[in-house]
Amino acid sequence: MAPIAVAPTTDTKFLTNLKTSVVSPQPNTLHDVIAQAVHRYPLHELGFITSSAHDSSIQTKTFSAFNQYVRNLARAMLEWRKPTGSVVIVYLTEHEDNMAAVWACLLAGYVPCLQPALSAQQTHKEGHVAHIKNLFGSAIWLTSEISAEQISTISGLDVHLLSELKASVEKFSVAPDWVAHKAKPDDDAILFLTSGSTGFSKVVVHTHRTILSACRAKGQSYGLTSESRVLNWVGFDHVAGSLEMHITPLLYGASQLHVHAAAILADPLRLLRLIDEKSIELAFASNFLLSELTRDLVKRTDLFGCFDLSSIRRINSGGEATVSKIAQAFVVMMKKFSKNPSAVSFVISPGFGMTETCAGCIYHPVDILATEPAHEFLDLGRPINGCEMRVVDPADGITLRPDGESGELQVRGSMLFVRYYNNAEATSSSFVEGGWYRTGDFGLIEDGVMRLSGRIKETIIYSKKLDTYLQTADGVTNSFLAAVPYRAPGQETEGFIIFYSPTFDLDESDASAKLLATHQALRDISVKMITLPPQIVIPIPLSQMERTTLGKLSRARLISLFTQGQFATYIARAEELLSQARGVSFVAPSTETEKALAKIYAGIFNLADSEVSASDNFFEIGGTSIDAIRLKREGEEHFGVPDISAIQILKNPVLSSLAKYVDSLLSKGTQTEEYDPIVPLQLSGNKTPIFFVHSGIGEVLIFVNFAKYLLNERPFYAFRARGFDAGHPYFTSMDEMVSCYTAAIKKTQATGPYAIAGYSYGGVVAFEVAKRLEAMGDEVKFVGLVNIPPHIAPRMRESSGMLHLSSFLGLVAQHDADSDLAPPLRPLTKQEQLESVWKMAPPERIVELQLTLEKLDKWVDLAGSLVDCALDYNPSGSVAALDVFYAIPFAGTKADWLNNQLKPWSGYSRGEVSYIDVPGEHNTLMDIEHVSQFQKIFRSRLEARGL
Structure with missing residues (x-):
């Protein structure tokens, strides 16, 4: 990195040895990478800004000096007398220390495993370390004095200090191409720990081959050359910091500047200064840092035109979804602060990647000002060379989804990890036939470009949108909020807690009113975003908001402190203030x-x-x-x-x-909103939520009366068909509808057990959704089918969508629709049929429903689309249990309806089917006069199923 001053090396013998050594033009191992970098670019530099640096002072090492240092360090490691292939847990904080330790391990023939910061909560820390001991056996811990103190209470650890290792280096001076063990491409190279959000971490094993494959393709995607200059602030224990922002540029000979995250987070403007001073071309900034920078830059109009930002060509963004508006605002600010705005031209490149894929493997570089984003969040793009992606039916994991249709995202390629360490079961379950890795994400691909649409395995609160929108609430300190999943003891479903730091002092005179407003805002945003309110909202000081390697708040630490009762004082103070604010419950309408x-x-x-x-x-x-x-x-x-x-x-x-x-x-004016199939009708209560699928008319208002009976008992979510609002197409197949509704359920309630029901037509949809969830490994304890037989295709072919809808809405009598009206209406055009029904409809009912001929026409089309989805439907498979509720049918006796039409459901349940008689007729059992009895029967069946 030319702008970083450094004295040239005087070791001419060392340089001569480098020039004459034989280095493969295409490295096959990581050993080859460092050897090639030193051979070709000995004076290129690695720069470091530490966590303790209060200015921009940079410590540097040339490639050649760093090479000599880590090889001597590797030689010193051999004094440990550990066999080749031993695992070394690298637990350090500074980039240079981590980088040196990893390279030394590799050159010594050991396998480094990068350990992120341990939890400050003793129980969780001890549990994690015990888990690591169980996985690795006698692994060495290489750490600092401060970190060693953190684990000093845990017995049986083989702890070595980096400072002692450095001190012993003076005894060795090995050749610049010395290695203790010559690696092979398929040898284990580096181990990485997963986040462990659903338990203790898994250990991802990457070989020399997988890492090099990823780094070659990344470098091609980035356009890296030996003249490139890279800035990284992501912790080295993260794949993005170590592989994407160090080994990848090293492979291409690019100079690098590594900045401790604390230095950037304490002063986000430092990023602009470094781009200016060091002519940075490639950098990384997660969405939250882009947001933080933009907020700070807006306040610094005094610095407009002060920076030379013409060097920056690309900013990668990962770790969370990149909000389009934030990215646009950031680029606009960059131009305002540039000395020459017209010279500022760079892409923001959101990406998708995982520890298992060596970080980013799918990217979408976009000139955010030249190309207007099509969605609220930036697309994630196309795979890098050597990587493939596909979207499949999550039920079987192999059936491809059509272009533009959501499903399970899978990837495969040479950069994929080889296994989870000492966990064959997890490894096997992560892949399907053909080497496709199941990412656990829902995504869709349009014209070869991928974007995510949710998580399969995680709870909704990991939604990329939720935290972003919660940050907008008045009273929340920017970037100091986290929504964290939580299941209370005895609670059947997982909820979530919001931790945040308020912008105001809780001892202020008006703190109670501010706190109430903030908590109400957070609850409202949660309900609108994910149809669930938080279980509790906890205001806590900034000092308790510990961040992870990527700069995000440590959810694991927050939930650990909460469960240990460490936040009890803050909770009590918040309740005291909220009680004061609620002292006057009445809020006079003001606007x-x-x-x-x-x-x-x-x-x-x-x-x-x-x-x-x-x-x-x-x-x-x-x-x-x-x-x-x-x-x-x-x-x-x-x-x-x-x-x-x-x-x-x-x-x-x-x-x-x-x-x-x-x-x-x-x-x-009226705006088209993104389609959300779920409408929350009741959100209180701790029992397992009920998901209810609409009838053949697609609407959900008929469930309002029922949902009220579940107040403070269990949430009630109703499915509303797609197509009521302008810009939303109708469903075109039963499979599309089932996939959409299954994804929505997983988004709302991440884990089972599930309770699903369907009214009339919705019963078969509910049955198919339950099958899909069971195929995904989830438990569905209750499937309630209300007055619908399994074989509906013949009924769909015979029914008149217009008359069915009209009778359901009370525009015509059911008897008239079945006998008197169907024959004369059949030969008429659709418009003539509409006008005939309109003339017969009671005027007061039209007024009550606020219908127009145009609205009825559209509703008929939507109902017809649902009929079309079922024309070829044939039930198959089974679910664990079924409860079939039957009322007076459209035609025939109740006994015939039960015995001849409904009893066949017994062939589609692995357990005994319950057939339950309920009051009312098919069209009226949800009406006020019948619903009070129906809900009692329905709730009793939920309880009978253990819900």
Whole structure:
């Protein structure tokens, strides 16, 4: 790195030896990589800024000096008298120390395993170390004095200090090409620990071959040359820091500057200074750092035009999703701070990778200003050379998904890890036929470009969006918030806790009001984003927010401290303040929109306007599905907007929240939102949630009355078919619908046991979703099918979608639809059929539903699309258990319906099927007059299944 001054070496014999040594032009091992770098570019440099550096002072070593240092270090390691292939756990903090230790291990014939910072929580730390001991047996720990103190209470460890090893180096001066053991391409090279978010870490084994394959392809993707200059601040214990930002540039002879994360996080502007001073071309910045930089830069208008940023060509971004708007804002700021804005031209390259793939293996470099992003988060792109990707049906792991359809993301290629250390079962279960690795992510590929759409194995709170949006809440210190999964003792489903540092002092006079507002905002964002509220929100000091290698908050440490009761004082103080704030429960509507909605609420519930609070929840104070339609109709009339979405009423039942939605309509007009199949109708309670699939009309309002009975018992999520809103296409197949709904369930509730039900048509969809979940290894304890037989295709072929919908909506009587209306309507055009039904419909029902001929037409098309999805449906396979609820059918007797149509479900259950008689007719069992009895029966079956 030319701008970094360094005295040239005076060891002419050393340089002569390097020039005459034989080095393969295509390295086959990591030994060859360092030898080639020193042979070709002896004066290129490695620079380091330590965690303790308060300025930009850089410690440097030329490639040749570093080479000599690590080979002498490797020779000193042999004094340990350990056999070749022994594992050395490298537990260090500074980049240079980690880098030297890893290379020394490799050259000494040992296998380094990079250990991230251990938890400060004693129990978790001891458990992890015991796990490592069990995996490796007699592994050496190479560490510093401070880190050795952390593990001093754990007996049986073979601990060696790096400082002592360095001191012994003076006794050795080996040749610049010395190695203790000549490695082979398929020898184990470096071990990496996974995050261990679902338990103790697995150990990923990478060979010389897998690492070199990845590094060659990465370098090609980055456009690296020997003249490139790279800046890295990711910890060396992470694959991105060690492989992507060190070994890859070393392979191409590029100079490198490694900065401890603390130095960048303490002063994000240092990144710009270093780009300027050191002519950096390639750097790394996660989304949170881009956000942090942008926020800081906005405040520093005094530095506009102060930096030469023309050298930067690419910024890789990983570790979390990159928000398009943040990336755009960052580039705009970079131009403003540049001395020559027109000379600033670089790409931001989000990527996908894992420890198992040597970090990034899929990239999408994009000029963020020249190309408007198509999505909220930047696409992840195309595979590097030697890597392949595909999206498959998660049920079988092999059936390819069509272009643009979500499924399980799989990758394969020469950069994939070879195994999990001492864990054959985990290794085997991670691959399917053909060498495809199951990443555990949902993704989709369009025109060869991949983007993620969720996690298969993780809980929803790992959603890339959630933390980003929670950060926007007033009262949250930027970048100091983490939503962490948590399952309380005895709790059947996993929830989550929000830890954050408030921007205000909890001892301020108005702290209680600020805290209440912040907690309400965090809850509202959570419900809107993932349809789940947090179990608890805990405000804690900044000092407790420990960060990981990638600069993200340490979730493992936070949850450990919580379970040990270390946050009890903060929780108690928060509850005290919140109780004060709730002392006056009534919140007077303040804006004109809130006041108008309060008047509508009052009219619906026969209250005085002054009795309605801005914090009132429409459904908690007695609202029904019919009331919601009335609220929709009266709201549209009062505010003069064409459509207040009924779904938005369900998602924003609190008056103040609904007012904000109405305000957004008034200011921006109706906007198309991303399709979300799940509508949360009830979110309180700790019992296993119930997921209910819509009937053949696709809508969910019919479930509102039922959901209210589960208040404070269990969440109720309803599926709404795709296609009601403009810009959302109808489903084209049963498989597409089932895949979409399965992914949505996993996104909402990451792990089982699951409870799924379906009303009418939705019953077969629920059955297929349950099968899909079981195929993924999940437990489905309850599958409830409401008045639907397994063989629906014949009924679909015979039914009139328009009459079925019309009767379900109460526009025509069911008897008329079946006998009198079907024959005369059949030969008419669709428009003529619509007009005929419209004339027969009771005017008060049309007003109640707020239907127009156009809306009915669209609804008929949507219902017809659901019919089309079932025309070729034939049930197969089985689930663990089935509960079939039957009511009076459309035609025939109840006994015939049960014995001839419903009993065949017994062939699709591995356990005994329960057939349960429920009150009402097919179309009315969810109505107010029947639902009170139905819900009692339904809930009793849930309890009978252990839920």
